[in-house]
Amino acid sequence: MAEGPILVTGATGQQGGIVARYLLQQGERVRALTRHPAKADALKKLGAEVAAGDLTDKASLKPALRGVRRVFLVTTPFEAGLEAEVRQGIEMVDAAQAAGVAHLVFSSVGSANKKTGIPHFDTKRRIEQHLRESGLPATILRPVFFMENFTAPWMLPAIRQRKVVLPLAPDRTLQMIALDDLGAFAAAAFLRPKEFLREEIDLAGDALTMPEALGLLGKEIGAPIRYEQLPIDQAEQQLGQDAAMMYRWFNEVGYNVDIPALEKRWAIPLTKFRELVTTEAYQRRLQPKAA
Numbered sequence: 001m002a003e004g005p006i007l008v009t010g011a012t013g014q015q016g017g018i019v020a021r022y023l024l025q026q027g028e029r030v031r032a033l034t035r036h037p038a039k040a041d042a043l044k045k046l047g048a049e050v051a052a053g054d055l056t057d058k059a060s061l062k063p064a065l066r067g068v069r070r071v072f073l074v075t076t077p078f079e080a081g082l083e084a085e086v087r088q089g090i091e092m093v094d095a096a097q098a099a100g101v102a103h104l105v106f107s108s109v110g111s112a113n114k115k116t117g118i119p120h121f122d123t124k125r126r127i128e129q130h131l132r133e134s135g136l137p138a139t140i141l142r143p144v145f146f147m148e149n150f151t152a153p154w155m156l157p158a159i160r161q162r163k164v165v166l167p168l169a170p171d172r173t174l175q176m177i178a179l180d181d182l183g184a185f186a187a188a189a190f191l192r193p194k195e196f197l198r199e200e201i202d203l204a205g206d207a208l209t210m211p212e213a214l215g216l217l218g219k220e221i222g223a224p225i226r227y228e229q230l231p232i233d234q235a236e237q238q239l240g241q242d243a244a245m246m247y248r249w250f251n252e253v254g255y256n257v258d259i260p261a262l263e264k265r266w267a268i269p270l271t272k273f274r275e276l277v278t279t280e281a282y283q284r285r286l287q288p289k290a291a
Contacts, residue, residue: 004067005029005049006190009092010074012039014148014179015107019072020048022183026191033064055088056080058095065099070190074107075127077120085120089127097136103197104136105189107182110144110175110202110255118249119242128200139189140200143182144175144255147206147276150217151285159217160288165228167235167247168210175204175255176213178271188268195266204257205270213273220277221286 006023010016011032020030020043030048034040040050053060055075065071073092077085089106096104108124116122131138149155158164168174185203189196208216214225232251236244263270276282 004069005031006070006072007031007033007051007064007068008048008072009033009055010076011043011048011050012036013074013076014146015074015143015182016072017043018179018183019074019107019186021046022187023190024048026187028187028190031064031068055092056084058091061092061095062099065095065101068099069102071096071101071104072107072186072190073104075124077123082119082123085123086126089124090130093127093131093134093136097134102137103190103193104131104138105186105196106131106138106140107186108140108142110142110204110257111253112142113200116249116253118246121246137197139196139198141182141185141189142200142202143177144202144204144257145177146182147176147178147271147273148282148285150213151282156286159214159221159225159286162218162221162223163226163228164210164214165230166210167230167232167239167244167251169251170211170227170229171209172251172254173207173209174213174250175207175257175259176273177203177205178276181205181268181271184268185266188266201262201266202255202257203262204255204259206273207259208273216274216277217286220283 006028008016008020011020012034020032023030024046032040032043032048032050033053035054037050037052044050051064053064075085075088109121112121112124211227214227218225
């Protein structure tokens with residue numbers, strides 16, 4: 001086991017949280033970096049050390065990286081904007097390099113290495129490029145659409161109302177990945193560095209059309225869920241240009257991960273959506289919270 005804790009950014013978010021838990025389960029020391037230490041009590045109880053810090057605040061990164069040789073990096077444009085996300089990635093890469101980090105695992109997004117034209121994909125492409133140019137030893141993981149998105153605040157109300165309207169064509173398959181699978185790959189990257197260093201891996205575990213996915217969800221909530229396609233011109237007005245561009249790309253190009261080859265190459269079992277929706281944890285997320 002490598003000396004020192006693994007710094008996990010975004011530790012109170014979905015991706016950072018699942019990665020921290022997987023690492024703790026493997027007996028690794030975890031330093032959870034978060035802007036909101038009070039929200040990290042659950043990780044602290046599991047044995048994580050909690051560090052207060054912000055990816056865009058250089059002064060907070062230096063103490064967070066003290067004694068650290070491995071870093072899990074996740075960035076987001078959804079709070080401060082696209083350029084802020086790029087700064088998050090660049091600041092951490094530069095700080096990690098200055099601190100002598102030996103392995104950084106970056107959670108990007110599926111197809112970020114391609115010129116998709118999707119703004120929130122392109123921010124991660126720019127971070128990837130900076131990471132490569134830095135020479136910092138790294139692994140890039142590119143998760144596709146998360147299966148847990150169906151229980152996210154922007155989608156769950158429609159699921160519960162049993163009618164989902166999105167720009168995705170009803171006959172177009174969408175590749176998906178479970179958060180648990182991202183956690184498993186990130187943990188494996190740190191535990192099997194000889195295999196994972198310098199690798200760039202797109203992650204998907206299943207592929208379904210929206211009606212197929214909603215059919216499985218409908219069985220779990222006990223009622224059918226209707227699907228309608230939102231015309232792309234209306235999508236821009238209702239969802240914004242960024243989201244409209246993403247759905248246009250989904251319809252015309254889409255993710256293209258060889259799922260059987262991925263599972264065989266890395267010997268990490270991948271979750272099927274029909275399996276995930278039957279789990280107690282997923283079903284809890286589908287149910288309304290008690291008043």
